[in-house]
Amino acid sequence: MTTIRDIAKHVGQEVKIGGWLYNKRSSGKIQFLQLRDGTGFIQGVLVKKQVAPEIWEDAKRLTQESSVYVWGTVRSDERSATGYELDVTKLEVIQIADDYPISNKEHGIEFLMDHRHLWIRSRKQHAVLTIRAEVIRAIQNYLDTNGFSLIDPPVLTPSSCEGTTDLFHTKYFDEDAYLSQSGQLYMEAAAMAMNKVYSFGPTFRAEKSKTRRHLIEFWMIEPEMAFVEHEENLEIQEQMLTAVVKQVITNCKQELAILGRDLTKLENIEGPFPRITYDEAVAFLQKEGFPEFKWGDDFGSPHETLIANSYEKPVFITHFPTELKSFYMKPDPNRPEVCLSADLIAPEGYGEIIGSSQRIDDPILLEERYEAHDLPREAYQWYLELRKYGTVPHSGFGIGLERAVAWICGLEHVRETIPFPRMLNRMYP
Template identity: 65%
Template sequence: MQKITIAQLPAHAGEQVKIGAWLSNKRSSGKIAFLQLRDGTGFVQGVVVKAEVGEEVFAQAKALTQETSLYITGEVKEDTRSSFGYELAVIGIEVIHEAVDFPITPKEHGTEFLMDNRHLWLRSRKQHAIMKIRNEIIRATYEFFNENGFVKVDPPILTGSAPEGTSELFATKYFEEDAYLSQSGQLYMEAAAMALGKVFSFGPTFRAEKSKTRRHLIEFWMIEPEMAFTEHHESLEVQEQFVAHVIQSVLKNCPLELERLERDTTKLEKIKAPFPRISYDDAIKFLNDNGFDDISWGDDFGAPHETAIAESYDMPVFITNYPIGIKPFYMQPHPERDDVVLCADLIAPEGYGEIIGGSERIHDFDLLKKRIEEHKLDEEAYKWYLELSKYGAVPHSGFGLGLERTVAWISGAEHVRETIPFPRLLNRLYP
């Protein structure tokens, strides 16, 4: 008998098959037992009918405990009542390992309890669905950049300098030198772009930011493209095409997961390029006109401000041209103004906040050197970065997309802690 996965069941309708699975839940009566089975590829119901399998197998099915591992044999049958569309008419059960007193039961549990048991919580239907959507976003990311001529480059995680200063970095010793866990691979990606034209990285980044909001993690993953010979407006087009591609890929390839999460997909189906744009100046005016007296020109936006702006659109919205004083040293000044830079943040709808930050980068050596001095950064540590604008400088732009915030938005997750397998939070380093 062929051993297959749950995901392969639809191709074997009417056949007898064998699957390896865990029992996630069960219910039974005097004559029939329903086994909720999972194997990592999906979920399926196994139906055990006493009259068809006999007393011994039926008694075995009724005695099964949650998360016991099994080999199940049965016939694949269509089931129009389930979203999966198939069920397994069980004829045989082989217990691999009996699980006793699995701590996460079908009842309600508190968040801290679930986080303490994150290694087991991942097995639940909701967490499974979020991880599958995360995986699809990753797959679609590689697809988009590979199809558009980008080269994958891996920047270092240990660095001797920081793109945005060292106030929110984790410091460590690198033998006799001071080093930091990377908060961004951007500067190294700029160097790679000068060699390879269009590049992207995809890796972990770290922010020693003492924040407990639903949008923040200490360790998270970033997608960071950099493009030579590319101006800011051209970068915005790449950003919106990338996000639209990811959305459409999830809608196409994760319908069961979105349904399991009860995600309103009509909101996602609207997401198509181009995205609306609003200047920082107009955003401040909009907020002030709508009762936000706590913000004025020169301030950065908080979560309530971003949410208010996003609620005026049913699409992601770019906020462009922020004040130079609240942005990093490497951003290119606006050609017609000396108080703002050529940058944009992409704000996701439904209160999920900023998912992309990007800008055109300074490529003038003297200006870049001046900015480094103004930000009181160690010029020696940035010597290599300055040399990028010394030897064949060109206009170039890039951006960074935060994976977990994007997963949260697309999946409808309430908190980013559910969008990464093992979240690192201000008060959590376990498990």
């Protein structure tokens, strides 16, 4: 048995495929079976006079999402979206599906989200999840081949890594615990042991946001690097993102075409990326439509979109106000009121996809920042000790997988970029 993904290897040969009926039409003497097997889609052509009567009748009674084994000869066909068709010689019904709820007509988004377990079978959703898998593969390929080691941080933590209250609380036997909102602090510890590391896993934010850019549970890739300072950190991000986009374009052309993605916008993604300081961003916003925006304010979606629309590539906004960012970000030695930080804003209005900074390596300064943010010392005494035993300059960044996939796919909402999204009012299915 073969798969539709590998069908090009079998032109002129008879193959067996296990799959499901995606759609069907008939001209009376020919049945056209749109088949999917989880790896791709292909049309099977069944000619009445060329098969046994019982095969023809079995094909006639197939309903949407009925499961089958199909035998047939593979042939090239330029008219096909996949470039190949299957001349069906035999089929075996596994199950006739009963009243499949998602038809080819329009359905409301809430209906589709209620049936997300079935919706992911559709051609568009299959394309999105295929690209998601390729983005993951590309990120890990870049990191794995550039000296990074994968390290797994805990999901249960004793406190917030950033001092926020937007946490999911649980009990850890007789202690309080929280679902992790970032593995970064643990990656800093790992970097002191392994030099260049990264984590890849789920993170959780309990903020009650309903925007198209937010999920309650999402996946983060968080590299951390010893002996790497701010400038080199930005260069690594440029190199990684460029490599990821190129790999997706190369390996997912068909999926991007299904989504109607404008490839010219992606083909333009190559470092170096433009950079502006927070100061420059504030001046730009005040001039271009947000006169009320003042120094020290944080950017919202409209602000990020306006900035991004001025560039055809992702743009770094650097040197944010120190008090606006997390306690561990290193102040600029030449101007302590701003820190050595950056947000990478995707083009086309997709917002921040990477947040980064050089971390504080001075143990005295970190103690001061820790106390200023009134953080629980008992929960992260170990983190403070990292600066006591062999402190070094180090930097890192975090990339939100779903936002990156939404941008690469050209999707309006991040909910389609994850198989089973968790949002403010949705935890089903």
